[in-house]
Amino acid sequence: MSEVKKHDTPMVDELKKGPWPSFVDDIYTYAEKHKKQACFDIMGQLELSYKHKETHWKHGGIVGVFGYGGGVIGRYSDQQEMFPAIWAFHTIRVHQPAAKWYHTSALRKMCDMWDHRGSGIVNFHGSTGDIILLGTVTEQLEYIFYDLTHQLNWDLGGSGSNMRTPACCMGYSLCEWCLFDVQEMDYELSMAFQDELHRPAFPYKFKLKFSGCPLDCVAAVARADLSFIGTWRDDIRIDQEAVRAYVGGELPPNAGAFSDRDWGPFDIKKEVIDLCPTQCMYWDEKEKKLYINNKECNRCMHCIAVMPEALKPGEDTGVCILIGAKSVILEGAQLSTILIPFMKTEPPYDEIKDLVYKIWDWWMENGKNRERVGELIQRVGLNRFLVDVMGIQPIPQHILMPRVDPYIFWREEEVPGGWTRDLAEFRKRHPA
Incomplete structure (x- = not known):
């Protein structure tokens, strides 16, 4: 094994200090053990970026594997003479299993392959959700793809203007509050949309995420173009004896979480009643009794999380479907908007697939380059999307609050005759 060249990295080494684990320690430890020149060069280039206050990665063209348009992100150094081992440092996205359940033998085989074919640096998990294999050269891409798909039974994830790798929470496998089978839906839609996942054809990226309950552990409402959130449409189940036990201090709130902090006596008014968003x-x-007006409940589940022994979701369960979340791209970040407040689902989810295809067809026809579906809806108006595209009438659940300004806009054909007469009478009385 040839001797490796190390670089002086005083600014990068500062990241080793402090109470938190450091990626710098991790990379240097691995590089020393396996004599990986690419790992030393990546730290050297990072030091140079800190010194110059600019990146030294350049985009030198599209790279990938035969038959796939996504899954590989090309990356090249603009300091190839100084750091020859990372002249190319391509990233491989690997499709993670639903809920990120792994067998250790599968992970060991994948890591052995990556030690051989790439830098050995792995990211579990990036914000994309995928397993991220960081750093290899162009000549290794087809070999890596063959090893992943034929030897290890993995597949590449999404990248580029396509459907990104779906993600879900732990679901039934771990959580008592899960209200639909997130892992089953994740797998079924991943298999159904293989072409959209691997061959970019959209205006920009499209993310599907599945949370088993409104606590939304995968942050779908803030990150996904189409979110599926478990919910219920009957009443919250109440165990009044358990409620009294919480009030009396016999049961710890939040299921005993944060037990290292003394919160004092449990105050149901302060911790539950006053924090209910719909009151x-x-x-x-x-009476020592808790009352809930379920018609006003918006299913946030705060009360259930605080008193899990006393309150449980209803039994008539399904999904709430939301659309349009994204981070900052062309415009500012935005959260999802409710599309369908409640839908019953069961495999093979044909009604869900039809819904997704309807949205995609409209988005591909009307979306601009690099325009997420939420930005398109914002541009044309939610009412037009709901009525003209989805064929559904807007309902109060589609908005957070009524308009707070005095201006009302409508199309002439949308105004009933009675409204027109009332408006004409109003204008006679108030000419200004």
Whole structure:
């Protein structure tokens, strides 16, 4: 094994200090053990970037594997003479299993392959959700793809203007609050949309995420173009004896979480009633009984998380479908908007697939380059999207609050005759 060349990295070494684990320690430890020149060069180039206050990665063209348009992100150094081992440092995205359940033998085989074919640096998990294999050269891409798909039974994830790798929470496998089979839906839609996942044809990226309950552990509402959130449409189940046990201090709130901090006596008014976003709850101190106006409940699940022994979701379960979340791209970040407040689902999810294809067809026809579907809806208007594309009438659940300014806009054909007469009468009385 040839001797490796190390670089002086005083600014990068500063990241080793402090109480938190450091990627610098991790990379240097691995590089020393396996004599990986690419790892030393990546640290050397990072030091140079800190010194110059600019990146030294350049985009030198599209790279990939035969038959796939996504899954590989090309990366080249603009300091190839100084750092020859990372002249190319391509990233491979590997499709993670639903809920990120792994067998250790599968992970060991993948890591052995990556030690042989690439830099050995792995990211579990990036914001994309995929397993990220960081750093290889162009000549190794087809070999890596063959090893992943034929030897290890993995596949590449999404990258570019396509459907990105779907992601879900732990679901039934770990969580008592899961309200639909997130892992089954994740797998079924991943298999159904293989062409959209591997061959970019969209205006920009499209993300599907699945959370088993409104606590939304995968942050779908903030990150996904189409979110599926478990919900219910009957009443919250209440165990009044358990509620009294929480109030009396016999049961710890939040299932005993944060037990290292003394929160003092449990105050149901302060911790639950006053924090209800719709103020739909009432604690009768005299009767020692909790009342919930379920028609006003927006299913945030705060009360259930605070008193899990006393409150549980209803039993008539399904999904709430939201659309349009994204981070900062052309415009600012935005959260999802409710599209369908409640839908019952079961495999093979044909109604979900039809819905996705309808959205994609409209987006591909009307979306601009690098325009996420949420930005397109924002540009044309939510009402037009709901009525003209989805064929559904807007309902109160589609908005956070009514308009707070005095200006009302409508198309002439949307105004009923009675409204027109009322408006004409109003203008006679108030000419200004």
